[in-house]
């Protein structure tokens with residue numbers, strides 16, 4: 001049964017609806033943009049206490065380090081006046097140790113918080129991804145979704161440590177150091193500030209470029225995962241077509257794009273690093289010149305100049321941290337905007353306040369179904385698939401949909417499952433609009449076997465028990481026999497616990513179809529939707545499965561889509577679809593005499609009565625005879 005995504009994942013949409021590119025390219029660095037901070041705080045808010053504790057401790061570690069030059073100054077002055085220096089040296093050593101230990105504890109707490117932010121974001125992303133509407137998965141390819149859930153969330157790790165805490169700590173330390181410098185000598189402070197501000201303005205101009213490069217690098221990684229996911233998903237076809245090179249080229253394009261933009265980030269990053277060093281060196285020379293003159297004129301002591309120069313070099317870590325934090329902030333903002341984009345995708349509709357009566361009751365009767373004037377087109381600018389179709393499927397019995405490829409048969413199933421919403425018209429189950437029903441309950445009442453009968457990696461048991469984890473051995477055996485899997489299971493070395501390989505590659509196509517049918521039967525559905533489940537079965541197994549289907553039509557409404565008319569000729573009613581419209585409804589015999597398209601389908605599949613076949617053969621013979 002369908003679960004419910006946690007409230008946080010389903011209700012809290014990030015507020016900014018602009019596209020991230022628009023935001024990044026608004027010109028200002030992320031650190032100065034309210035939307036980037038809002039995104040950041042949204043992810044960090046649940047950890048605010050730990051962030052405060054860890055940040056506070058590392059700040060304390062930094063502050064205790066700040067007192068060191070003051071003690072160093074008194075050591076120099078004591079040496080000058082030949083006073084004892086032992087107690088000052090002990091205090092200095094104790095300070096070094098305390099600041100190192102306190103700083104380390106603070107750093108550990110912050111790193112733990114970072115990992116927790118990554119974990120909780122990943123959990124939110126996982127919940128969101130598995131509850132996405134089917135239509136939303138058409139918008140972002142699975143490889144890209146995976147890259148956002150893994151690579152982008154990994155980048156968010158530095159949100160706490162580098163981006164937030166170092167911004168705050170760096171700023172506080174910077175202000176504290178500047179105050180201490182100002183207390184020592186305001187002329188030297190102004191000299192330092194002039195040089196540092198000039199450097200800061202130059203660095204800030206490169207930050208928006210950095211964010212956009214970081215985002216493009218992440219998009220390159222996403223392109224790479226999408227290409228690999230595509231290639232690995234059709235591995236045998238790629239090999240059989242000798243398409244390894246072209247697929248590798250597509251994947252490499254993403255890798256190269258990521259490389260190119262990461263290099264840009266690295267280039268800007270290292271430029272900034274070098275710039276800080278140069279700025280401090282220039283400030284050092286300026287302070288040395290101005291300070292030397294002031295010492296010579298007696299305006300300040302030599303001890304104060306040495307302490308001032310020490311503070312100048314103390315500026316390097318917070319300045320570096322601040323600039324690194326700005327850079328990180330931009331990279332993290334790019335990753336967060338991609339994750340937020342994913343979190344903005346629409347999930348399945350919430351359950352109504354008062355859910356409908358339980359439809360999935362195992363003792364419940366077979367369901368009836370009605371389509372009334374249903375008009376549907378897939379999202380995007382594709383053509384209309386259903387042009388106002390109407391039909392009734394009474395409870396119990398078997399109804400089949402036939403018609404040419406692309407007629408809209410499988411789409412009927414997608415609408416019943418509510419994978420998509422029709423633009424107009426109504427779909428009713430037991431007389432109730434399915435949009436009024438609880439989605440989980442609706443799906444619990446339905447057994448659905450998709451066209452490609454997907455089988456997941458794991459054992460046969462895992463595959464059968466998807467959605468039915470507590471099925472008993474007896475129930476499993478029942479469906480294994482019903483789906484004619486008994487012989488296979490008995491032959492396999494570990495029976496039901498045999499691994500079937502990635503996407504069931506260790507099974508034949510027909511075996512995969514039967515596993516998928518058994519999985520659907522295990523749910524004892526009130527409505528069973530089978531899309532082309534006999535296409536890969538041999539005649540013996542097709543007959544057997546047809547018998548199984550006929551056997552359950554007393555307790556279950558069975559709806560099948562099939563190209564092979566042999567599968568559906570015994571159906572209680574057959575719906576013929578063509579070009580998104582219902583052409584005719586009737587039994588095999590009725591349609592043979594009344595519907596030309598059905599007759600044509602039957603003729604091509606040798607399903608006409610003998611006399612009709614002879615007539616068809618004669619027509620074909622005439623046609624061949626007329627050829628030159």
Ligand SMILES: Nc1ncnc2c1ncn2[C@@H]1O[C@H](COP(=O)(O)OP(=O)(O)OP(=O)(O)O)[C@@H](O)[C@H]1O
Pocket residue numbers: 138378379382385403404405406407408409410411412
């Ligand atoms: N996810 C989708 N997005 C856009 N168009 C789609 C999508 N799925 C199917 N279509 C289009 O909708 C139309 C009907 O598809 P549908 O799968 O219902 O046909 P069908 O009758 O089941 O065909 P077949 O017998 O070949 O399986 C087709 O033209 C198809 O290209």
